[in-house]
Amino acid sequence: MIRIAAIFWALALLPAAAAAQTATTVTVVAVPPLATPKNEHTPAGDTGALSRQIAEVIASDLRASGDVVPVGPADLKLYSYPEATAPSFSQWRSATQAKALVTGFVEARSDGRVTVGCYLHDIVAGRELARQGVAIAPAEWRRAAHRCADMVYAKLTGRAGWFDARIAYVAESGPALSRVKRIAVMDSDGTSHRFVTAGDSTVLTPHLSPDGNRLAYVSFAGGRPHVRLADLSSGNDRPLLPDNPAMSFAPRFSPDGRKLVASLAAGGNTDLYVFDLTSGAVQRLTFTPGSDTSGSFSPDGSKIVFSSDRSGTPQLYVMNANGSAQQRISFGGARYGAPAWSPDGERIAFTRSGGEGLRVGTMTPTGTDERVLTAGPRDEGPSWSASSRQLLFQRSDPGGVRSSLYIVPVDGGDQRAVVTPLGASDPDWSAGGGK
Amino acid sequence: MRRTLLIGLALAALSPAGHAAPPPPVIITIDMLRGEFVAQSGSDKVYFAGDSFGLDANARATLAVQANWLRLHPEIMVRVEGHADDRTPRDQALAIGERRATAVRDYLLLQGVPAWQLSVLSWGKERPANPGGGEMNLALSRRAVTVLMPR
Numbered sequence: 001m002i003r004i005a006a007i008f009w010a011l012a013l014l015p016a017a018a019a020a021q022t023a024t025t026v027t028v029v030a031v032p033p034l035a036t037p038k039n040e041h042t043p044a045g046d047t048g049a050l051s052r053q054i055a056e057v058i059a060s061d062l063r064a065s066g067d068v069v070p071v072g073p074a075d076l077k078l079y080s081y082p083e084a085t086a087p088s089f090s091q092w093r094s095a096t097q098a099k100a101l102v103t104g105f106v107e108a109r110s111d112g113r114v115t116v117g118c119y120l121h122d123i124v125a126g127r128e129l130a131r132q133g134v135a136i137a138p139a140e141w142r143r144a145a146h147r148c149a150d151m152v153y154a155k156l157t158g159r160a161g162w163f164d165a166r167i168a169y170v171a172e173s174g175p176a177l178s179r180v181k182r183i184a185v186m187d188s189d190g191t192s193h194r195f196v197t198a199g200d201s202t203v204l205t206p207h208l209s210p211d212g213n214r215l216a217y218v219s220f221a222g223g224r225p226h227v228r229l230a231d232l233s234s235g236n237d238r239p240l241l242p243d244n245p246a247m248s249f250a251p252r253f254s255p256d257g258r259k260l261v262a263s264l265a266a267g268g269n270t271d272l273y274v275f276d277l278t279s280g281a282v283q284r285l286t287f288t289p290g291s292d293t294s295g296s297f298s299p300d301g302s303k304i305v306f307s308s309d310r311s312g313t314p315q316l317y318v319m320n321a322n323g324s325a326q327q328r329i330s331f332g333g334a335r336y337g338a339p340a341w342s343p344d345g346e347r348i349a350f351t352r353s354g355g356e357g358l359r360v361g362t363m364t365p366t367g368t369d370e371r372v373l374t375a376g377p378r379d380e381g382p383s384w385s386a387s388s389r390q391l392l393f394q395r396s397d398p399g400g401v402r403s404s405l406y407i408v409p410v411d412g413g414d415q416r417a418v419v420t421p422l423g424a425s426d427p428d429w430s431a432g433g434g435k
Numbered sequence: 436m437r438r439t440l441l442i443g444l445a446l447a448a449l450s451p452a453g454h455a456a457p458p459p460p461v462i463i464t465i466d467m468l469r470g471e472f473v474a475q476s477g478s479d480k481v482y483f484a485g486d487s488f489g490l491d492a493n494a495r496a497t498l499a500v501q502a503n504w505l506r507l508h509p510e511i512m513v514r515v516e517g518h519a520d521d522r523t524p525r526d527q528a529l530a531i532g533e534r535r536a537t538a539v540r541d542y543l544l545l546q547g548v549p550a551w552q553l554s555v556l557s558w559g560k561e562r563p564a565n566p567g568g569g570e571m572n573l574a575l576s577r578r579a580v581t582v583l584m585p586r
Contacts, residue, residue: 176566202561205525218529224556225529247533247557250526263526265557268488268537270530291530307527313486314527335486337524351524358522377568380524396521399567426525 027156028069030098030123031059032076034116035084040108044138047106047114054116057145058102058152061163061189064416066409067389068156071098081105084119089126099124102152106141114138118148120155130155142191153387160343162386163188166430168206168215169405171195172423176401181425183217185232188429190419196230205250205381208430209257216240216251216260227251227262229277240275250293254301254321261285261295261304272306274321285323296341296348297321298365305329305339305348305365316350318365329367338381341365342388347410349382349391360393362410373408374415383429392418394425465585468511472583476501481539483577486523488534490542498539501581502546512584514554515539520573521560532557539579 034051044050055073062070077095079087084103092101104118113135120129132151134144143164150161165188174180183206186193197203201221208215215230227240227248241248246266253260260275270291274283286292290310297304305318316330316339330336334354341348347362357377363370378396385392389410396403403425405418418424473479479501481494490498505513517536519528536555544550564575 176563179561181561204529204559204561220561225559247529249529249559263530265530265533268534268541270533291527291534293526293530294524307524309486309527314524337527353522353524358524378521401566 026067026069027100028071028098029062029100029102029120029152029156030076030092030096031055031062031070031072031102033073033078034104034106035079035081036106037081038108042108042114042138044141047108050106050114050138050141051104054104054106054141054145054148055102057142057189058118058149061146061149062153064407065153065157065162065387065389066413067159067387068153071096079103084117085128085131087121089121089123092123096123100129100152100156102148104148109135112137114141114144116141116144116148118144118151120152142187142189146188157387157389159387159389162390162429165386166208166212167392167405167418167427168196168208168430169420169427170203170206170425171420172403172425173199183215183230184420184424185215186420193421196232205426205428207252207428209253210255210430211257212430214253214257216253216262218249218251225249227260229260250295252296254297255299256301261297261306263291263293263295265291272304272323283322285319286326292317294338296339298341299343299345303341303365305341307337307339314353316348316363316367329365330363330370331367332363332370340382340384342384343386344388346388349384351380351382360391360408362391371412373410373412374406378403379406381426383427385429392427392429394427396425465583468508469583472501472504472581475504476581479581479583480578482574483535483579484574485577486531488531488538490538494539495542498542498581499546502543502548505543505548505552506546509549509552510586511552512554512586513543513548513552514556514582514584515543516562516580516582517555517557518562518564518576518578518580519560520576521563522573523560525559528559529557532559535577535579539581543581 033055036047036051039046039048059070062068084105101121101123107115115135117133119131136144146164149163153161168185171182171184180199181203182199183196183203201219204218206215206217218225219228225247230237246264248264251260251262263270272285272292272295288310292308295304295306307314308317314335314337316336317328319326334352336350338351339348349362352359352361358380359372359376360374360379360382361372382391382393390407392407394403395406402423405424405427406415408415515536517532519531540553540555565572
C-alpha cells in the first residue's frame with residue numbers, strides 16, 4: 001500500500017453559488033500549469049516540470065469524467081507562485097470562457113518530499129471554492145494530481161471524486177483452454193501496476209476492501225475454489241474458511257469493511273452467508289434450494305442485492321442485510337447476474353444475459369427504469385466508480401479469446417478502454433477518495 | 436553390496452536352467468485406466484441444456500455404464516468436475532458447475548458407486564470445452580466430466 005501523508009488545510013468552503021452544481025450542468029474549468037516557488041531538482045524531475053505534468057494529469061482526469069470540461073494546461077498562461085492563492089480574476093475572465101480555475105504549486109521540501117497545493121476558484125464570482133495540500137514522495141506525484149482532480153470534481157459536481165482510486169482485476173495470459181490468471185492491482189489511470197498472485201492457481205473476482213488495503217478473491221489453489229483474503233501491505237494471504245470443505249466464492253466486503261458476504265456451495269445448493277471478519281461469526285442469509293450468489297451491500301450496509309435462480313432462471317433480489325424480506329426486483333425478460341449496488345445507493349448495475357449475449361446495465365433498487373448500456377455480446381461484471389457516474393466492466397471479444405476492461409458512463413455515451421498489460425477480467429474499482 | 440550379490444546368486448540358483456526370466460509385472464497407469472473407462476462408457480462426459488442441471492436419457496445411460504465400471508474399480512477415486520458455458524456470469528457459473536457435478540455424483544451413487552469413491556468440483560466457466568464462441572462450443576462447455584484419479 002502506498003503511504004501518503006496528507007495535510008488537509010482548513011477547507012475554505014465559502015457558500016459560493018457555483019458550489020455543488022447539478023451533474024446536468026457541465027462546467028468548463030481552466031487548468032493552467034501549476035506554479036513553483038523555486039525550480040528545484042527532485043528524483044522525479046524538477047519541480048517546474050512536475051508543475052506542468054500534474055496539471056496535465058488533473059486535466060486528463062477531469063476530461064475522462066465527461067462531467068467537467070477542462071481546458072489546458074497547454075496554451076494557458078503561467079502565473080506566479082503568489083497568484084496560486086490569489087489569481088487575477090479579471091485577467092482570467094478575459095483570457096478564457098471557463099467558469100472555474102484550478103491553480104496550485106509544487107514546492108520541494110527539506111525532508112525530500114514535495115508539497116502539492118491545489119486551489120479551485122470561481123472565476124465569475126472571483127472567489128476561492130476549495131483548497132487542499134498534499135505532502136508526498138516526488139515519485140508519487142500522480143496521486144497528488146488525482147487527489148486535486150478529486151477535490152475539483154467533488155466541488156463542481158457534488159459527487160465523490162473517483163480519480164485517486166485503485167482497480168483490482170484478473171490479468172489473463174496463455175491459451176483459452178489453459179488460461180493463466182493472476183490478481184493485479186493498479187491505480188485508476190493504469191499506473192503503479194503490480195501482480196498480487198503468482199499465477200500458479202486460477203484466481204477470480206478480486207474485491208478491494210473500502211480502505212483499499214485488503215483484497216478478497218477466489219482461488220483454486222489446492223483444487224477447490226475458495227475465498228481468500230490478502231493484505232496488500234503485508235502480503236499476508238489466507239483462506240477465509242480454512243477447515244470448511246464447501247466451495248466458497250463471490251466475496252464482497254460490507255461498506256464498513258468489517259464483514260464479507262460470500263456464497264457457499266455444497267450438495268448442489270448455493271447459499272449466501274455473511275462473515276464477520278473480526279469476531280469470526282457466520283450468519284446464513286438464504287435457505288432456498290437454488291443458487292443464491294453475487295451478494296452486494298447497499299452503501300449504508302442495510303441491504304444486500306444478489307442473484308438467485310429460485311424462480312427457475314437467474315434473477316436479482318434485494319433483502320435486508322440479516323436475510324429478511326427477500327424480494328425479486330428484475331422482471332425484464334432476461335437472465336440477470338453479477339449485481340453491484342452504486343456508492344450513492346441510487347442504482348444497481350448488473351450483467352444481463354439474453355438473446356444478445358451478455359450486456360451490462362443498471363436499474364433502480366426496486367427494479368424500475370432498467371437501462372442496458374452496452375451492446376454485448378460478452379460484456380459483464382460491472383463495478384462502480386466512487387462518483388456513481390461510471391461503470392468499469394469486462395468485455396471479451398465475440399470468440400471469447402481475449403478480455404479487456406472498458407468504462408461506460410451510466411447515462412450512456414462513449415465507452416473507453418482501460419489499458420492493461422495483459423488480458424483482463426473481473427474488474428473491481430475501489431471506493432477511491434479519502435485513502 | 437555384498438548382501439545383494441548373495442541374493443542374486445541365490446535367485447540364480449533357484450531359477451530352472453534354460454528358462455527365460457519371468458515377465459516383468461504389468462504396470463497399469465492411470466492414463467490406461469482412463470482410456471479403458473472412456474472406451475467402455477462411451478464418454479467420460481455428460482452434457483446439459485441451458486441453465487439446467489437435469490440429466491437427460493443420454494446422460495443417464497452414459498452414467499449407468501460409468502457406474503458399472505467404477506464399481507469394479509474400487510482402487511480408483513473419482514472427481515466429478517462441473518462446468519458452465521461462458522455466457523453465464525462468473526459467480527453463477529461456479530454455482531451451476533457445482534450443481535451439475537452434484538447431479539452426476541448423486542446419479543452414480545444411485546447406481547451403486549460407493550460415496551467414498553466420489554467427490555465433486557466446479558470449474559465454473561474457467562475451462563471451456565473449446566476456445567471460441569458459437570452455440571456448439573457453448574453446448575459442449577455445459578458439461579460434467581468424470582475424472583479418474585489414483586487412490
